[in-house]
Every structure is written in C-alpha cells, then in structure tokens.
Amino acid sequence: MTARRWGTARLVTLAVLAVLAVLLAGCGNALSISSDGSSQSITLYSGQHPQTTDKIVAAFEQKTGITVRVRSDDEDVLADQIVTEGRRSPADVIYTENSPALEFLQDRGLLAAVDPATLTATPARFNSPQSRWVGVSARVSVIIYNPSLISAGQLPRSVMQLADPKYQGKLALAAGETDFQPIVTAVLRAHGRAATVRWLNGIKANAAGHIYPDNETITSQVNRGAAAFGIINQYYWYRLRAETGAASMHSQIAYFAPHDPGYVIDVSGAAVLKSSPHQAAAQRFLAFLVSRQAQEIIGRDSLSYEYPVASGVTAAAPETPFRDLRPDPITVGQLGDGSAAIALLRQAGLL
C-alpha cells in the first residue's frame, strides 16, 4: 500500500525536478539575450524618458561602435537595484531625470569620478559638487492652469500662496512625485522648518480630492478640467501638446515670481558606476551626453522639451529661453538626496 501511494508523490517529485532543471539550465540560452557583454558594449540603467535617450543612444552607437544596452525603470528603483546588486551590478552608467538619485548613489560611494574634460562641458553649478556625476539637461517648475477654471490673474505669484484657503478644491498636487521634493527643499531653505510644515498642511487641505500620483496625471487632469491648476515641470505640458495636438490643449503654463522657492531648476545627470568593468567606454558615453551633438539632439531634434545645459547649446522648443529663467538660487548640492524634504512630507502626512 505504501509503495503504491508513493507512486504519485515520486512522479510529481521527478517532474518538478525535471522542469526546474530544464528551466534553469537548458533553455537559458533560448530565453535570454546573452548577458555577458563584450568590451564593446555597455549597460545603461536609465530613468530618463525615451524621448530624450533614444536618439542619443543611437547617435552614440553610430559614432563609436559601442553597443548600449538600455534598461528602463523608475530612477529610484534603479538606484535601490544598484545598491542591492552590489559589486556585480551589470550597470555601467546610470542616467536619471533628477539629481537626488545620483546624490544618493554618490553618498554610498558607488560612483566613479567623472573625466575632468567631461565636467568642463557643463556649467559647474549643474554638476555634482564632488565631481561624481555630470549634469546633462534641465527643467523648470511651472504652474499649469486651465483658464476656464481660473484666470491668469488669480494664480499665485509665490509658491507660499498655494496654502491660501482661497485655492481650496482648485489645486492639484503630486506630493509623491520626484519633481515636487526640490520645491519643498527650496521652501525649507528659504522659510525654515516651522513655516514649511504649516505650508505643507495648507496645501494638503487645498489639494484634497486632487492628489495625483505623478506630474503626467496633473497635466492631463488640469488639461481636461478636473482640477484648476497645479505645479509641474515645464516639459510635461509640451509633451502633452506634442502628443494630442495644440487643438486639444485647454491649459496654459505660467511662471512664479523671479527667485521664488517654487521656481526651481531640476537637473538631469549621468554617472559611471565604480563597479563597471567598462570604465573607458562608460566615460565615453558620459562625454558624448554633454557633447554638442547630443545636446543638440536634446535641444532641437527630439520631443524631450528639456533645456540642454552643456556645450553652449540652446533649446528650440520651450518659448522662454533658458537664460531668461529667474529661478530660486538653490544649488544641486543643497538639493542633495532630498531626505529633509521627505521627512517633512511624512510629518505632514503627504507621504
């Protein structure tokens, strides 16, 4: 009786082991693209939008013959992934939309020093103060508003006015969005901790019912009239216009008063991982990102709508030229990894 009953069990056992063996060994080649890169290939962990990266990567491959294998994900997950992967991380280069992820990796000692020649292409204020990442492009925070719900004259001049009760039910907020943290950091620097917490509580009340996951959602919701106005980075508005056509744009953008803490420049940058076995090729990619050719792709030949910051290239698309912007003077070093802002957002119950 025992022997018989064991029939099924043993069969199942064998089947399980067989399938596991096949999966882990046999079809390894059939199911995956070979993961051992040759010296002429680098792996890019990209948190940047494909609007920005696609053409740059193609141009780099054509120019150098080095293949770039791109993996895309949220830059914060990529940063955590690199830390988890440790010394064996497959990443050679990380390219992010915002500086805090790079500052975080820099603080962990995971980034290699950037070639000095590469750093000189970008104004020093957009590079890592420790020279471990290089600034590639920039964006600016703006107000997006729907003129059928709020007139330009009723818009706040300062980000501090967002907490004014008169904006209750009108404000859209993406507190969990990476682009919002730098504004909180700038407010904190300008007005101190107590005022920042009061301010956060105020905007939380005003945005009740219009708290969205990201800037993309704020942009589309304000555009279709679900909320009157919100804070975004300028390029989302331009991209929505490129995607849906000018005829279906029911929103406009406006700027805060010069040097207001709501008027913040966010820097996108890139770095080489210390653990990368392809240092030379990786450094070449960084150098290419800030070269005139790549900067012109960003500024003129893509749907990125970011501002190029290196090699003296200017953007064609956003109407306001970069040199005419009057942002808060906060530096990327002062923005840091954003942990102080996160602590306050948590305290206010927004995170």
Added chain:
Amino acid sequence: MSSPAQAVTAAPAAPRARRPARPAALTAVAALIAAVLALPLVFLLIEASSSGLHEDGSLIFRSLTATLLWNTIRLTVVVTALCAVIGTAAAWCVERTDLPGRRVWAVLVVVPLAIPDFVVSFGWASLSSWIQGFRGAVIVMTLAVYPLVYLPVAASLRGADPGQEEVARSLGTGRVRTFLRITLGQARGAILGGCLLVAMVLLAEYGAFEIVGYQTFTTEIFTEINEAFSLPAACALALVLVLLSMVVLAGEGLSRGRGRVSRSGALAQRVSPPQRLGRARWPVLAGFVLLTGLALGVPVAASVYWMTSGVRPSLTGVPLLAAAGYTALYGALAGALATLMALPVALLAVRHPGGLARRVLERSTYLVLAIPGVVIALALSYFTQRYLGGFAYQTGPLLILAYAIMFFPLALVGVKASLARAPVSLDEVARSLGQSRLAVALRVTLRLTGPGLAAAFCLVFLSVITELTATLILIPTGVQTLATQFWAYETNLSYAQAAPFALVMIAVAAIPSIVLGRFFNRSADPGMVT
C-alpha cells in the same frame, strides 16, 4: 469506471488515519520549495534589520500608520466580501445553470484579471471624479480581482458530484436550501481559498490605489522606495504587511474549521442537467452583461479612446507581436512551473494533513503573495548576485522563477482544491484493478485534478501578463513584455501608442480561458468520462 468509484465512496475516510504519517521524500521536496518561497522573507529581515530597530520603530509607530492600517483593513474586508459573492454567483451560474451563452461568459468573466491596474483605474477615474478614494478603490479592485474567486470555485463546481444535490432535492430539500447547504458546502474550500487570494492580493496592490488616490501600506512602501531611496524602511513596512497576512491566513484557517470537504464520488463526475433559471434567466443575464460591461467594457473603451485620440506616434518601441510572444512564453512557463511546484506542497497538505510543522510549511508559502513584486525581485537580485555570482541574473529562467514564486499561492489554491477531490483511495482501487503506477497517475489522479490544475495554471498565467515592477528589474536586457512596453509608453504620455498593448494584453488573457474551456467541454462529454 463509475461503479468502483461509487463503491469507494461508501467507505469513508476512516483508513487514512492508519497510514504511515511521514512521507519523507514528499516532505523534503515540499520543504525545498517552501525554502525558495521564503527567500523574499529572509531578504525583508536582512534589509529591515540593516536600519536598526529604533528607526524601524519610529517609522512604523507614527500617526500615518493608524490611517494606513485602517484603510488597508476596511478595503480588504469589503472587497473580499464582494468578490466572494460575485465570484461564487458567477461561477454557479456558468457551471450549473442553463444561462444562455455559458461558454462565452466563461471566457469573458475571467479576462478582467489580466487588465493592467492602470488601465482599469484610469478608465474609471476618467469617467467621473466620483470614483476616488475608498469608494473608487472598492469599485476598481472588486471588478479587477473577483476572478480570483470565480476560477477556483468554477473548477470546484465542475468537478463536484451533482448526485448530492439530487439526493437532497429528492429528499424534499428546497432549491435555496440545497444551494446553501450542498452546493456551497462543496465549493467551500475553493471559495475560502479564493477569498484568501483576494485579501492577500489587496494587501500588496499598488498601481490602482495610486490612481484613485487611496493610501494603503503598500502605496507607502512604494513611496519609501520611489521617494526616499529607503529600501530598509520599505522592508520594515513590508514586514507589517506580512504580519497582516498572517492574520488573514489564521482567519481563513479558522473559518475553514473542521467542516469536512466532501470527497465522495469524484469519479462519478458527469454532466448534470443544468438548473433551469426559468424566469430568473433575464435578470441573471442582465447581471452578466452589467458585470462584464463594467469590468471589461470601461477599460476597453478607455483604451480605444486613447488609441483614437493621439495625433502621432512619438516614440520607438518593440513590435506588438514580439512583446506578445514574450508575454505568452513567460506566462505559460511560469504557470506550468508554479503549478508543478504547488503539487508536492498541495499533496502534503491534502493527503498528509496534521503535524504542526507540515501545516506551517504549507501555510508559510502563502505569505509571499503579500510582498510587493519589486521587493521579491530585489530579493532575487540580492541572492543571485551575492551567493551565485550573478548566475542567471536578468535572464528568462530567473524571471520565470520569480513569477512562479510571486504567484505560487494562486497555483496552490487551485491544486489543493482539486486534490481534495481525488482521494488516494481511488488510486489504490485503480492499482488493485491492475493499472500501472503511471496509468494511475495519468488516468485517475490527473483526470480528476485536471480542472484544478488548469485553473491554477490560468491564475498564474493571467497574473504574469500584467506584472510590471518585478519584470522591469529582472527581464533580460533588450526584451520587452506587453506590460513593460505599455508602461514605457504610458509613463511618457504616449497613450495612443500604449493603448494597443493594453488591448493585446486583454486578448492574450482570453486565450487560455478559451482553450481550456473547449478542453473541459470535451472531457466533460458523458461518452468520454464513463
């Protein structure tokens, strides 16, 4: 073949107690599988302890935690109850009544499981701003996950013995009482199993809640990872989720209680004359139209709207067909692997119950469902990079293993429910009639457990189609699935380019349901069973 089967049913479970209680090989294999499934838990502990008890404590014991706890619990209770009712009712109508168009409904009602959260919630959120917060989360999640109850219950009703209902009816029991006492009794294990899955999936849900603006523990975990770069804090919070899921598991175990699932007459399975709906036919039909209209129509309409509203494709991506191919390949292999892995654990649980250690072993494998996918993927990344020298990292096989781990409990519920219907005594009878071991396994056990195994495979396959966060971390570089390419377009406001990927996900999801539906309709043919 039905006469020996019925003879066996006359002899109840009494001899089971006398069987040797230590199936060593089976226990060893099951323990090995449980150990693999425990890897994410080990990773949680390693990470959470790296930030220190004090920090974890101040993160967990703050004012927001109470809100998150309350939000998580009330949503779980309400949605689980709704799914139990909708899933069971739909399964009964499709399997047991003369509902018009049963085959079509059988396919349509399971497809919502494979629609990405983002499509469902955005479809709803763009309909009306009323769909927000708790209300929005209840509607969106109920419509997205009720198939987790439907599938196991339908499989269990399909395999159940209609004779019991006939006996009850012939003894003068009313229709409603028969349904409540016999039919629901037969499906009880499957209903509870489905509810368990719903509750645990809700604990780990993220995307949908983010869009309807509903904060739970899991949205907070993602905030920690996405904003604060704080994996240790995220892991500390995930441990709270694991504790919550232990409560859910204990609750399910208690409500299962000592009520015995009927094991009689599994081979007496035959096509029962469907219950006539009579005058209820039209209201029931209207109910199905409403259910699929809401669960399927809204997201499909939203996708079609996007597809037609964009002006020009601005991004390059992989071809639709290539992404669909990889999705189907990964889904099918993960479904098969998870089902196979579930077999030994289910065999141990069903055929050798008792023994605290073995019960804990089986129950522990459910916990993985409450851990967010991104954490599971990072756990695999941690262990392969640190202890296997990066072997298989970011390759197809490891991704498939990750899927099988993540969705193992879904397979386990399906396999367990069906094994309960294939009593070991039937194997013994078949052996005593001179059948070989292999023939017994293939002709008796496999046939009886077939519907459950298929349901297990389907549940995993459907879940893999929309999986995103773990896929992004572990997928081979350069490969895109439907979900990752959809995400790449959607996060860049290229809704027009994203929409076809959503529609193909829905189409791919329908394939296993259609194929298996046909398979069962054939094998349920009276000529083939008897």
